[in-house]
Amino acid sequence: MRETLTLRGNNALLTRANPLAKFVSVFLITLVLALSIDMVSASTALLGELALFPLAGLTVRLLWQRGWPLIIAAALGGWSTAILSADSGRILLDVGIWSISEGSLQLGLGFMLRGLAIALPAILLMSCTDPTDLADALAQKAKLPHRFVLGTLAALRLVGLMAEEWQTIGMARRARGVGSHGSPPQRFKAMLGQSFGLLVQAIRRASRLAVTMEARGFGGGRRTWARESTYSRLDLWVLAGGLFIAAAAVLAAQWAGTWHFVWLKQG
Amino acid sequence: MPSPDSGTPAVVRPAAISAQGWGWRHAGRTTQAIHALDLDIRRGERVLLLGPSGAGKSTFLHALAGVLGEEGDDADETGSLLVDGVSPKAQRGRAGLMQQDPETQVVLSRLGDDVAFGAENLCVPREEIWKRVHEALDDVGLRNSASGNFALDHPTSALSGGQKQRLALAGILAMRPGLILLDEPTANLDPAGVLEVRDAVGRCLDKTGATLVVVEHRVSVWKDLVDRIVVLQPGSSSAPGGSTPGVLLDGDPDTVLAQARDMLTAAGVWVPGYVPATRPRSGTAAGSGTAAGPGAGSGGELLLATQELAVSRERPRRRGFKTIPPLPVQAGLDAEVFAGQALTITGPNGAGKSTFALTLAGLLAPVSGTVTAAVGLSDGAGTDPFKWKAQQLISRIGTVFQEPEHQFVTGRVLDELMFGPKHLGHGEDRVDELLERLRLGHLVDANPYTLSGGEKRRLSVATVLAAHPRVLVLDEPTFGQDANTWAELASFLSELLDAGTSVVSVTHDQEFSSVLGGTEMRLEPSFQGGARQEAGAA
Numbered sequence: 001m002r003e004t005l006t007l008r009g010n011n012a013l014l015t016r017a018n019p020l021a022k023f024v025s026v027f028l029i030t031l032v033l034a035l036s037i038d039m040v041s042a043s044t045a046l047l048g049e050l051a052l053f054p055l056a057g058l059t060v061r062l063l064w065q066r067g068w069p070l071i072i073a074a075a076l077g078g079w080s081t082a083i084l085s086a087d088s089g090r091i092l093l094d095v096g097i098w099s100i101s102e103g104s105l106q107l108g109l110g111f112m113l114r115g116l117a118i119a120l121p122a123i124l125l126m127s128c129t130d131p132t133d134l135a136d137a138l139a140q141k142a143k144l145p146h147r148f149v150l151g152t153l154a155a156l157r158l159v160g161l162m163a164e165e166w167q168t169i170g171m172a173r174r175a176r177g178v179g180s181h182g183s184p185p186q187r188f189k190a191m192l193g194q195s196f197g198l199l200v201q202a203i204r205r206a207s208r209l210a211v212t213m214e215a216r217g218f219g220g221g222r223r224t225w226a227r228e229s230t231y232s233r234l235d236l237w238v239l240a241g242g243l244f245i246a247a248a249a250v251l252a253a254q255w256a257g258t259w260h261f262v263w264l265k266q267g
Numbered sequence: 268m269p270s271p272d273s274g275t276p277a278v279v280r281p282a283a284i285s286a287q288g289w290g291w292r293h294a295g296r297t298t299q300a301i302h303a304l305d306l307d308i309r310r311g312e313r314v315l316l317l318g319p320s321g322a323g324k325s326t327f328l329h330a331l332a333g334v335l336g337e338e339g340d341d342a343d344e345t346g347s348l349l350v351d352g353v354s355p356k357a358q359r360g361r362a363g364l365m366q367q368d369p370e371t372q373v374v375l376s377r378l379g380d381d382v383a384f385g386a387e388n389l390c391v392p393r394e395e396i397w398k399r400v401h402e403a404l405d406d407v408g409l410r411n412s413a414s415g416n417f418a419l420d421h422p423t424s425a426l427s428g429g430q431k432q433r434l435a436l437a438g439i440l441a442m443r444p445g446l447i448l449l450d451e452p453t454a455n456l457d458p459a460g461v462l463e464v465r466d467a468v469g470r471c472l473d474k475t476g477a478t479l480v481v482v483e484h485r486v487s488v489w490k491d492l493v494d495r496i497v498v499l500q501p502g503s504s505s506a507p508g509g510s511t512p513g514v515l516l517d518g519d520p521d522t523v524l525a526q527a528r529d530m531l532t533a534a535g536v537w538v539p540g541y542v543p544a545t546r547p548r549s550g551t552a553a554g555s556g557t558a559a560g561p562g563a564g565s566g567g568e569l570l571l572a573t574q575e576l577a578v579s580r581e582r583p584r585r586r587g588f589k590t591i592p593p594l595p596v597q598a599g600l601d602a603e604v605f606a607g608q609a610l611t612i613t614g615p616n617g618a619g620k621s622t623f624a625l626t627l628a629g630l631l632a633p634v635s636g637t638v639t640a641a642v643g644l645s646d647g648a649g650t651d652p653f654k655w656k657a658q659q660l661i662s663r664i665g666t667v668f669q670e671p672e673h674q675f676v677t678g679r680v681l682d683e684l685m686f687g688p689k690h691l692g693h694g695e696d697r698v699d700e701l702l703e704r705l706r707l708g709h710l711v712d713a714n715p716y717t718l719s720g721g722e723k724r725r726l727s728v729a730t731v732l733a734a735h736p737r738v739l740v741l742d743e744p745t746f747g748q749d750a751n752t753w754a755e756l757a758s759f760l761s762e763l764l765d766a767g768t769s770v771v772s773v774t775h776d777q778e779f780s781s782v783l784g785g786t787e788m789r790l791e792p793s794f795q796g797g798a799r800q801e802a803g804a805a
Contacts, residue, residue: 132377154374160424161370171630172673175666177690177734179657193676208371214334215364216385216438226383226396
């Protein structure tokens with residue numbers, strides 16, 4: 001858990017870009033993909049994103065390790081769209097109430113590709129951006145309130161601790177005779193108790209951390225930054241890249257005639 | 268506000284403290300946590316603050332650090348408490364506070380950032396911050412030192428407890444405070460970590476001349492570093508309006524310790540050279556043991572054994588269709604647990620002592636090798652404790668965790684004690700005996716979370732014993748405990764041993780293990796160096 005939140009060992013090019021530039025690029029791509037449901041724009045964006053993998057130091061294996069829930073969700077979404085949406089064109093598969101036609105298959109594929117194309121940039125961003133750098137950029141460049149940004153960052157550190165604590169509390173409770181055996185309601189009750197135990201510990205830790213931060217002078221109106229969040233020429237390229245992928249997706253779909261705003265009725 | 272001393276290194280103006288009739292009542296409490304305190308601390312003085320738990324020591328430190336919250340929202344302040352003649356709240360960064368739990372003394376995930384955090388908040392200019400960060404890390408021995416040399420982007424989560432506390436000290440030093448406040452800074456550390464932190468504090472004080480106020484039970488650790496000891500009166504006994512002074516004793520360490528030795532030991536303070544009297548094991552001379560082998564003395568029936576055991580806290584990971592076993596922290600462990608005999612697991616931090624104990628106790632699955640319960644213990648439940656149901660487990664092997672709060676499952680002390688027996692359907696008769704024996708009778712209706720540290724420890728031992736386990740496993744039972752709780756616990760366990768229970772404890776505490784006697788098993792941190800149980804005493 002803790003290891004996945006740090007980037008040690010990743011020296012890829014995109015780790016040196018300003019997190020805010022990366023953030024804006026990802027936002028652009030995601031925005032365009034949210035506007036239309038069609039296969040062409042989604043697959044164009046997906047291709048562009050896959051090309052960026054090496055630049056972010058991401059491999060297919062790492063991608064699967066970090067993003068498997070999103071990838072499976074996209075696949076399931078595509079599958080259910082394909083079997084449940086209204087049929088059009090030739091029927092390819094017919095099993096009782098479920099059927100897949102050319103039209104529904106296309107819609108399903110479009111849905112899946114879009115899911116992937118929207119999820120990938122987020123994974124890409126996470127895998128080449130250190131949370132500390134992101135916080136620096138959000139507070140210094142995007143001018144978000146530093147109390148909020150640094151508070152969140154400090155809390156993020158506790159998340160890894162909480163994962164360890166969950167395991168410990170689970171064992172401690174088994175040692176009291178509260179087990180993970182029994183009927184589903186009993187298990188649910190046991191889990192509720194364990195969650196409560198974790199919540200108590202989380203609140204304790206959080207309030208002690210808050211005292212630590214306050215005692216170090218946190219909470220004033222102004223502060224300086226030991227590390228300046230800066231832009232470089234690389235960030236221009238990052239923005240241009242994001243813009244390029246977004247524009248390519250729109251233009252390709254326009255050219256293929258598949259561009260379709262989500263809020264317009266299916267023709 | 269720019270720092271007054273930016274530019275010139277190591278210019279620290281020590282702070283002076285003046286409390287006059289000062290008292291504080293926390294929101295929602297009826298009595299004051301600290302009452303009518305009159306205390307003056309001169310610039311550069313180093314003060315050890317003692318007193319029974321509930322004397323308001325932490326409250327006092329929090330107030331000096333300016334983090335006690337606002338008066339008003341139902342909290343109540345009386346008298347005055349000033350640092351350099353000004354309210355502590357009005358001068359951020361004048362005092363630096365270190366608390367007990369190392370995990371919450373770290374704010375950020377990179378070493379350098381964490382040290383810089385306080386200085387940033389005080390609006391110190393950038394170049395000056397990094398100068399201070401380097402200097403502070405040097406001073407606490409985390410850089411260019413035999414005791415540590417870390418890069419500025421070293422992940423703070425990878426530090427040990429003692430290193431985390433030294434990091435916290437560096438973060439405090441980078442603010443250049445005139446007052447350093449330590450609230451039981453070493454209570455959660457192993458002996459090596461304690462000295463590490465104590466020495467770093469000493470070096471930094473010698474260099475900066477800052478004023479120090481430290482709260483700690485173990486006097487011997489701090490005695491030679493401080494030049495004054497102040498003993499506080501318990502807050503509860505001094506009723507508001509009463510004339511009892513807040514300060515009981517005050518003076519140089521030797522005088523106070525000589526004058527008040529009896530009073531301090533009675534209050535559970537660890538006075539140097541004092542080991543509380545405990546009940547000796549019967550049949551063995553004060554724990555040092557006779558030359559008899561296993562089987563002599565009380566019973567000696569084999570209850571639990573491990574063979575070629577490898578342990579880890581991590582679970583096997585799934586990668587595709589493969590299952591990858593975790594890397595064990597210890598391997599090749601052979602140990603035997605006999606009825607009526609103690610087994611003590613010792614070794615430095617990170618050696619996997621707790622992990623081994625938890626595996627032995629049926630709470631963690633072995634990575635490889637076996638834990639086998641003998642027929643006398645398993646009683647028809649199968650030989651592998653990890654496979655037992657929770658209720659089968661508690662009546663056979665009881666485990667007391669290091670942090671008592673992890674084991675609380677109800678909101679009332681009595682329910683907590685009845686929990687095990689109620690689920691097992693027997694043993695409720697023993698609860699009264701435990702209540703009395705561990706002095707919890709007056710707390711039956713209290714919420715377990717509101718008890719003091721010593722009370723929580725006694726309750727967690729009692730709750731586990733209420734289920735009548737034949738094997739008791741304890742993880743660092745004496746950590747952070749005052750001398751009274753320590754003595755009670757040691758005596759109680761020696762009684763249990765004589766009655767035939769076997770006691771397995773993970774501990775750094777040599778006095779404790781010598782009270783219990785039995786065998787010692789020492790684990791070394793390297794994975795290669797599997798340890799074997801050596802016949803120590805008995």
